[in-house]
Amino acid sequence: MRFSHMLIPTTKEVPNDATLPSHIYLIRGGFIQNVGGSGLYNFLPLGKRVLDTVRAIAKEELDAAGCQEVDLAFVTPASLWEESGRYEKYGKELLRLKDRKENAFVLGPTHEEMMVNLVRHTVRSYKQLPINLYQIKTKFRDEIRPRFGLMRGREFLMKDGYSFHKDAEDMKINGFDNMERAYRRIFDRLGLDYRIVEADSGAIGGSGSKEFMVLAESGEDTIVVCDHCSYGANIEAAKRAPKPAPVYADDEAPEMTRTDFHTPGVTTIDALAEFFHIDSHHLIKAVAKKALYDEGVEKIVLFFIRGNDALEETKACNAVDANELIDISEEALRAAGLTPGYMGFNALPEGVIFRMDQELRGENNLIMGANRAEYHTIGVQMPDVSEHYADLVAVQAGDVCSHCGGTLRHTKGIEVGHIFQLGTRYSEPMGATFLDENGKAKPYEMGTYGIGISRLLAAIIEQHHDDRGCIWTPNTAPFAVEIIISNVKKEAEREAGEALYAQLKAAGVEVLLDDRPERFGSKMSDYELIGIPLAVVIGKKLAEGQAEIIVREGLDRVDHPVDTLFDAVMKRL
RNA sequence: CGGAGUGUGGCGCAGUCUGGUAGCGCACCUGCUUUGGGAGCAGGGGGUCGAAGGUUCGAGUCCUUUCACUCCGACCA
Numbered sequence: 001m002r003f004s005h006m007l008i009p010t011t012k013e014v015p016n017d018a019t020l021p022s023h024i025y026l027i028r029g030g031f032i033q034n035v036g037g038s039g040l041y042n043f044l045p046l047g048k049r050v051l052d053t054v055r056a057i058a059k060e061e062l063d064a065a066g067c068q069e070v071d072l073a074f075v076t077p078a079s080l081w082e083e084s085g086r087y088e089k090y091g092k093e094l095l096r097l098k099d100r101k102e103n104a105f106v107l108g109p110t111h112e113e114m115m116v117n118l119v120r121h122t123v124r125s126y127k128q129l130p131i132n133l134y135q136i137k138t139k140f141r142d143e144i145r146p147r148f149g150l151m152r153g154r155e156f157l158m159k160d161g162y163s164f165h166k167d168a169e170d171m172k173i174n175g176f177d178n179m180e181r182a183y184r185r186i187f188d189r190l191g192l193d194y195r196i197v198e199a200d201s202g203a204i205g206g207s208g209s210k211e212f213m214v215l216a217e218s219g220e221d222t223i224v225v226c227d228h229c230s231y232g233a234n235i236e237a238a239k240r241a242p243k244p245a246p247v248y249a250d251d252e253a254p255e256m257t258r259t260d261f262h263t264p265g266v267t268t269i270d271a272l273a274e275f276f277h278i279d280s281h282h283l284i285k286a287v288a289k290k291a292l293y294d295e296g297v298e299k300i301v302l303f304f305i306r307g308n309d310a311l312e313e314t315k316a317c318n319a320v321d322a323n324e325l326i327d328i329s330e331e332a333l334r335a336a337g338l339t340p341g342y343m344g345f346n347a348l349p350e351g352v353i354f355r356m357d358q359e360l361r362g363e364n365n366l367i368m369g370a371n372r373a374e375y376h377t378i379g380v381q382m383p384d385v386s387e388h389y390a391d392l393v394a395v396q397a398g399d400v401c402s403h404c405g406g407t408l409r410h411t412k413g414i415e416v417g418h419i420f421q422l423g424t425r426y427s428e429p430m431g432a433t434f435l436d437e438n439g440k441a442k443p444y445e446m447g448t449y450g451i452g453i454s455r456l457l458a459a460i461i462e463q464h465h466d467d468r469g470c471i472w473t474p475n476t477a478p479f480a481v482e483i484i485i486s487n488v489k490k491e492a493e494r495e496a497g498e499a500l501y502a503q504l505k506a507a508g509v510e511v512l513l514d515d516r517p518e519r520f521g522s523k524m525s526d527y528e529l530i531g532i533p534l535a536v537v538i539g540k541k542l543a544e545g546q547a548e549i550i551v552r553e554g555l556d557r558v559d560h561p562v563d564t565l566f567d568a569v570m571k572r573l
Numbered sequence: 574c575g576g577a578g579u580g581u582g583g584c585g586c587a588g589u590c591u592g593g594u595a596g597c598g599c600a601c602c603u604g605c606u607u608u609g610g611g612a613g614c615a616g617g618g619g620g621u622c623g624a625a626g627g628u629u630c631g632a633g634u635c636c637u638u639u640c641a642c643u644c645c646g647a648c649c650a
Contacts (some may be wrong), residue, residue, distance in 0.1 A: 013584060014585095016584095038641085110650085111650095143648070145646090145647090157650090282643095355574060417650075456650090487608050488608095517608090520610060521608090521609075523609095
């Protein structure tokens with residue numbers, strides 16, 4: 001391909017809303033173009049080439065793992081979503097629309113319902129199972145806040161796969177584990193440094209899920225990793241060994257008899273710790289939220305955790321089985337009969353539900369709000385009622401790994417893949433069954449598997465760039481090599497460049513020839529910005545029979561005789 | 574949705590407070606020179622000032638309404 005004929009609108013200017021390297025370089029390098037803000041992007045020729053490459057790698061590995069590609073309708077009938085119960089639950093990210101006859105549709109953000117519908121009409125017998133279907137298709141999610149370019153657009157290319165099995169064991173082995181292996185191969189081929197972590201199952205439902213996280217400082221997800229073993233988890237699902245009590249000299253661990261204590265003006269954990277001269281480990285923090293349920297039902301819920309812990313909102317949301325948790329104002333708390341700053345789980349007003357962190361179970365000698373103004377209760381003993389307890393807290397850096405006793409730390413990741421063991425979450429409500437060996441109808445055991453194809457372009461660049469631009473990994477680069485003719489008006493340079501270009505093309509190499517009448521500086525800058533792994537510069541050293549070979553990673557340059565350039569390039573590909 | 578801000582040629586911005594004939598940089602077009610790190614000179618094209626309404630002799634500027642986008646928090650591949 002000739003640069004002069006290709007639409008590659010590189011710019012010097014940084015788009016003012018772009019903060020991440022991937023966003024900046026993909027725009028500046030002419031890979032993508034923003035469409036009227038708001039998380040919509042056009043893929044220009046360079047971006048399309050990379051996208052197709054990533055897509056092709058995913059397809060190859062999935063097909064090799066026994067999956068079959070299909071292509072489902074993008075506009076999907078709302079009735080299917082009502083069957084699964086997600087029409088309401090999914091929230092505003094789901095773009096709902098009506099046709100001219102007022103029939104309701106949604107733009108598919110994911111396609112569990114569609115795929116179950118496909119299979120329930122076509123698969124009847126256990127003999128046809130397992131089956132694993134996927135598509136690579138544009139999805140639409142009306143994101144609350146699109147940002148970071150391709151990282152969180154509203155429209156994006158996603159591979160979504162679904163497997164159907166006769167029982168849970170087969171789903172785990174031939175579905176879930178098989179996909180984990182396929183995903184490893186895909187991300188390995190893409191050249192990414194990633195980590196597989198335990199994850200929350202979120203809105204899609206089901207149990208047992210893992211995320212593939214590309215490690216990058218700019219990642220939107222916080223992941224917890226162990227510095228000693230291979231444990232890794234999204235903060236939303238991370239576990240730790242119970243937090244040990246502070247170490248006290250001799251027998252100075254606090255002991256108290258239960259009583260209410262006058263604590264005027266002491267409304268924060270820090271103030272409380274200071275007031276009683278006690279480590280916040282022994283305090284109970286109350287975090288109030290409003291939980292939202294289907295059909296507009298709202299409940300006030302209190303979460304009780306240690307004073308030195310922080311609430312992990314996804315865990316908390318799961319603990320009360322809510323669709324969503326939102327913040328609640330102090331006024332609303334007072335209106336419900338609560339006393340901000342002095343809340344505890346004893347003598348709670350009617351209608352307020354609560355959960356306590358599981359690590360508090362069996363503890364005593366704690367201090368907690370007394371549910372009346374200016375009083376805290378000391379010497380609190382935790383009640384022994386199982387349904388009140390759940391895992392609620394965010395694992396903190398320095399906490400202890402529950403697997404090996406090592407130290408946990410936080411790091412940031414970009415979620416590029418997610419695999420779920422779904423079970424019968426969709427097949428059952430949607431009446432999708434097959435006949436088993438005994439002729440009995442059973443719902444399919446399902447797995448579901450996603451890869452953010454367009455997001456991967458951003459993830460690759462987040463991990464592979466320098467201060468000049470992109471550095472594509474060998475298997476993802478839009479071209480394998482770029483030939484830069486320094487000055488196209490010099491016949492000799494032009495001829496040497498054209499000759500090498502013809503040779504490489506004939507050899508089947510994806511090669512870009514920069515034959516533009518630009519100055520050398522702009523061509524080099526564009527090369528560095530676009531980030532093709534290898535370049536050959538035909539320039540002023542041609543007089544001595546030399547050309548220059550540049551490796552984008554590190555920008556190392558070596559001179560090489562022109563007459564053996566072709567072989568030298570081929571050797572480096 | 575809560576908080577903050579911005580809408581002016583393709584892109585980035587000034588002009589708005591204090592109303593008086595729309596400007597700068599980049600990009601683009603033409604010509605000449607230049608060609609190893611985003612060139613120089615000369616000439617040129619391109620803007621319903623987000624939208625609607627109002628005040629005024631006169632509105633990019635003042636008032637009202639509205640829309641969109643961006644940034645900081647809750648969603649997810």
